[in-house]
Each structure stands twice: as structure tokens, then as C-alpha cells.
Amino acid sequence: xxxxxxxxxxxxxxxxxxxxxxxxIGDQTGGIxxxxxxxxxxxxxxxxxxxxxxxxxxxxxxxxxxxxxxxPDQSGASILLRDGQTLGTIHFPAxxxxxxxxxADGIPYWKIALLHGRDTLATTVHQTxxxxxxxxxxxxxxxxxxxxxxxxxIAYKTPAQxxxxxxxxxxxxxxxxxxxxxxxxxxxDRGAAVLAESARAIKAAVDxxxxxxxxxxxxxxxxQRLRDAGADSLGMHLEAATQAVREKIMPGKATVSVDRYMDxxxxxxxxxxxxxxxxxxxxxxxxxxxxxLALAERLITLGVYPFVVPFVxxxxxxxxxxxxPSADFMKSVLVPxxxxxxxxxxxxxxxxxxxxxxxxCSSLSAYEQ
Numbered sequence: 001x002x003x004x005x006x007x008x009x010x011x012x013x014x015x016x017x018x019x020x021x022x023x024x025i026g027d028q029t030g031g032i033x034x035x036x037x038x039x040x041x042x043x044x045x046x047x048x049x050x051x052x053x054x055x056x057x058x059x060x061x062x063x064x065x066x067x068x069x070x071x072p073d074q075s076g077a078s079i080l081l082r083d084g085q086t087l088g089t090i091h092f093p094a095x096x097x098x099x100x101x102x103x104a105d106g107i108p109y110w111k112i113a114l115l116h117g118r119d120t121l122a123t124t125v126h127q128t129x130x131x132x133x134x135x136x137x138x139x140x141x142x143x144x145x146x147x148x149x150x151x152x153x154i155a156y157k158t159p160a161q162x163x164x165x166x167x168x169x170x171x172x173x174x175x176x177x178x179x180x181x182x183x184x185x186x187x188x189d190r191g192a193a194v195l196a197e198s199a200r201a202i203k204a205a206v207d208x209x210x211x212x213x214x215x216x217x218x219x220x221x222x223x224q225r226l227r228d229a230g231a232d233s234l235g236m237h238l239e240a241a242t243q244a245v246r247e248k249i250m251p252g253k254a255t256v257s258v259d260r261y262m263d264x265x266x267x268x269x270x271x272x273x274x275x276x277x278x279x280x281x282x283x284x285x286x287x288x289x290x291x292x293l294a295l296a297e298r299l300i301t302l303g304v305y306p307f308v309v310p311f312v313x314x315x316x317x318x319x320x321x322x323x324x325p326s327a328d329f330m331k332s333v334l335v336p337x338x339x340x341x342x343x344x345x346x347x348x349x350x351x352x353x354x355x356x357x358x359x360x361c362s363s364l365s366a367y368e369q
Contacts, residue, residue, distance in 0.1 A: 013327075014087070015053055015363040016334065019310050020327040022062025023055045025069050032093055032115055042314050045117065045360070047091040048080075052118035054360045056312045061324055093118075096173040103161060111153050112165045113178070117360030120353075121169045121178040121208075123162060125198050126191065127155050129183030130252075137252030139239065140318040141282065141311065144183050159201030167206040177353035178202065181213040181235070184253075190215040192222040196229040203230030211235055211278070211354030215256055216264030223268045232352040234272050236264055237280035241287040241295040249285050249319075258295075265304045274303035275346045278356045284311035284325030289332045296337055300344045307348075307355050308333055309362040330363075338367025 025044065032045035042058040046069075056062045069090065070079040076092040099110040113123040127148045131137040147153045162180070169175040180198055182191040191214035199210050212226055213235035226234065238261055239253065240246045246254035261279070268277045279299060283292060296306040310330050313322045341347065348365040351357040359365040 011049065011051075012363055012366040013331075015048065015051070015366065016330050017327045018048075018055050018067055019053070019361075019363060020324055020330055021065040021067055022059055022324075023057050023067045023069055024062060024065050025057050026071065032095055042312060043361075045093055045115075047093055047118075052093065052360055053363070054117065056324070058315060059313055059324075060315070060321065061313065096169065096175075098165065098168045098172045101168055103164060107154060107161070109165045109168060112157050112161050113169065115169070115173070115175070116179070117358040119174060119176040120358040120360075121166060121175045122181070123157055123165075123179070124153070124181050124183065125157050125162070125194050126182040126185050127153050128185070130185065130187070132183065134252075135318065139250040139253055141239075141249065141285070141314065141322075143314045143317050146314075146316060157198070159198050162198050163201040163205035166202045166208055170206050170208055175208070177209040177211065177232075177357055179211045179213065179235070179354055179358075184215055187218075189217045189219070189222055192217045192226060195231070196222075196226050199226065199229040199231050209233075209353035211352075211357075213237065213354075215253065216261055220264060220267040223264075223271050227271050232272075233276040233278065233354045233357075234268050235278045235280065235354055236261060236268070238295070239280060239282050240285045241281060241291040245286040245291075262298070262302070265299070265302050269303040275305050275350055276352060277303065278305045278307050278351065278354055280355060281306055281308045282311040283308050283330060283333055284323070289329065292333050293336055293340075296340060300340055300346060303346075305341075305346055305348070305351060305356045306337070307362065308337060308364055334362075334364055334367045338364065338369075341368050 042056055043054040044057040046055055066083045068081045072078040072092045078090050080087045080090045096115045101109045113121050116122045129144055132145050148155060166178055180195055184190050195212040195214055199212055209232045211233040212231045216236055239250060243258050265277055299306045310325050313320050347368055348356045348359050
């Protein structure tokens with residue numbers, strides 16, 4: 001039995017449901033997985049009818065999910081079930097070849113950058129943030145320090161290390177773009193300086209589209225500097241739609257208001273291009289569907305791609321027991337948002353690099369069709 005493709009109504013529903021409920025995998029190990037760290041986590045990469053997506057597997061909700069996967073065979077093939085009923089065959093991709101390499105000083109490449117989705121390389125250049133250690137200022141969903149504490153990464157990735165790993169990932173595994181994010185190191189350039197330095201080194205080593213991600217720097221001149229350094233697209237992530245939710249969930253980051261983000265977007269879009277500036281919005285933190293869609297409309301008008309993903313509660317964070325959004329809630333956002341993007345001729349497939357292009361953490365791209 002074959003599971004439906006993502007481009008069909010039933011395929012969209014399946015992936016949306018999986019990303020809301022999560023997936024029970026038992027004691028399965030191997031494949032491509034991620035625990036802790038900055039951004040989306042506690043998930044595993046699976047391929048459904050040729051589409052690679054990230055699905056929560058290590059959360060408390062996933063352990064109660066109606067979806068189950070049988071132990072994969074040697075090729076990674078597994079049977080997907082819902083409430084005990086067989087839906088079809090899925091695959092758990094094998095770890096990429098570059099994961100088996102190390103730098104000259106013995107640092108495994110996978111501690112420097114990871115494969116996300118099918119062919120996107122991702123790294124957190126600074127695995128620290130000025131707000132993380134103080135729960136009065138930290139983003140309550142963030143686990144940027146967990147992977148560092150567990151020795152699954154290193155605190156700072158040098159430009160030379162990033163260039164070395166990027167080149168290997170392209171040559172060995174066909175990686176097609178790279179995301180460079182960072183914890184916020186200061187409140188002036190907010191990480192733009194280290195991202196520019198990193199991008200310049202990577203571009204000198206390999207022809208690879210890059211997205212850089214940081215909070216809006218005080219000086220919008222950094223957008224031109226990032227572009228000149230080789231950044232092809234830019235991510236500045238609001239995380240939540242309304243200022244009230246932002247102040248509750250991410251009190252430190254909320255000091256950079258929605259209006260300041262909008263000003264930054266207006267400065268960045270002419271330099272990077274329409275659709276090449278993206279923002280990450282976590283659905284399920286407390287914003288209504290109407291709030292998210294109202295913000296998305298403003299963003300699309302500015303030329304910013306709103307990448308809406310379901311919130312995943314990461315273990316050992318203040319929000320580990322916060323319920324993820326229901327599949328119905330996600331559909332109430334993604335169906336009209338997909339229509340808005342179609343009408344604006346703004347497609348994820350046109351993004352040169354970044355989370356929106358990868359699309360593995362959300363089924364949004366399926367609703368653009």
C-alpha cells in the first residue's frame with residue numbers, strides 16, 4: 001500500500017496530522033534525528049511518497065500519537081499505521097555520508113552542521129544566546145543550550161569549519177542550500193557580523209545558496225553587508241504573531257517589537273528580493289488563526305514569506321507540556337494562507353535558500369498548490 005502524495009488532499013492531511021500528533025517509533029535508533037538545539041527539534045526525518053518531512057518523535061505528545069511506525073528494514077522502509085490500521089510504507093533516510101567525517105582537530109562534521117529535510121544543511125554558528133540563561137528573558141520554547149550541554153555540538157563554529165563541512169556536504173550528499181542561524185550574541189548587530197563572516201568563507205569554498213538568520217540589527221546597513229558577503233536570502237523570525245503572545249512566551253526577544261521587525265523587513269526586501277526574506281511563525285503558542293493570517297497578509301504585502309509551522313514542545317523547556325496545535329487548527333491557518341500565497345505568486349519553490357525552501361517542518365508548501 002502506498003501513502004498518498006503530499007500534493008493531494010489526503011496527502012496534505014496526512015502530513016499535517018503527523019506534524020501535529022507526532023509519531024511513535026518505539027526504541028528505534030539511527031536515521032536522521034535531532035534533539036535539543038535552536039529552532040525545531042525533537043523530531044526525525046521521514047520520507048512519505050517521495051516528500052521528506054520532519055515529524056516530532058521525542059515529545060511527550062508523540063508517545064501518545066495515534067500514528068506508529070514499525071521498525072525499519074535495512075533499506076529504511078517502515079510501515080506507517082494509524083490506530084493500528086496500515087496506511088502504507090514510509091522511509092527513514094540514512095544518515096548522510098558527510099556525518100562520518102571529522103575536522104583535522106577531531107571535531108565530527110555533524111557537530112558543526114546537520115542535514116535538515118532532504119537537502120538543506122543547517123548550523124547554529126553561535127550555540128549561545130544572551131537571553132537563554134535567564135528564564136526572565138529567554139524564549140520558553142528554545143533549547144539552544146541543550147545540545148551543547150549534551151556534547152552534540154560545539155559552542156562556536158569558525159568560518160573555516162563551516163566552509164569545510166559545507167563543501168563536503170555538497171560533494172558527498174548533494175546538499176542544495178544552507179541555513180546559518182545564531183543565538184543572539186549582542187543587542188547591536190544581533191549576530192549579523194558573525195553571519196557575514198561565515199557566509200563569506202563558505203561562498204569562497206563552494207557555490208551554495210545561503211540563508212542567514214538573526215534578529216533585526218539596529219543598523220539596517222547590515223542587510224547590504226550580508227548580501228555582499230554572499231547571503232542569498234534572509235530570515236528574521238517573529239516566532240509569534242501578536243506582541244502580547246511574544247511578551248508572554250519570549251520576553252527578551254519581544255523587546256524587539258513587531259513594528260521594528262516590519263521596518264526591518266521593509267529595508268531588507270529591496271536588497272534580497274520579494275519572497276527572499278522569510279519569517280518563522282510558530283502556530284500554537286496562543287495566537288488565534290485570525291491573528292496569524294492578519295500578520296501573514298501584512299508580511300506578504302511587504303514581500304516577506306511567512307513560514308508557518310506547528311509548535312513542537314521540546315523536552316526540558318518551560319513549554320515541554322504545552323499542547324501542540326491540533327491538526328484542525330493548522331488546517332484553519334494553512335488552507336487560507338496557501339491561497340494567499342498563490343494569489344500573491346509567492347511560492348516556497350522560488351526561495352533560493354532557507355527554511356521556506358526546505359519546507360520539511362511544515363506542510364505549508366502543499367497548500368500553495
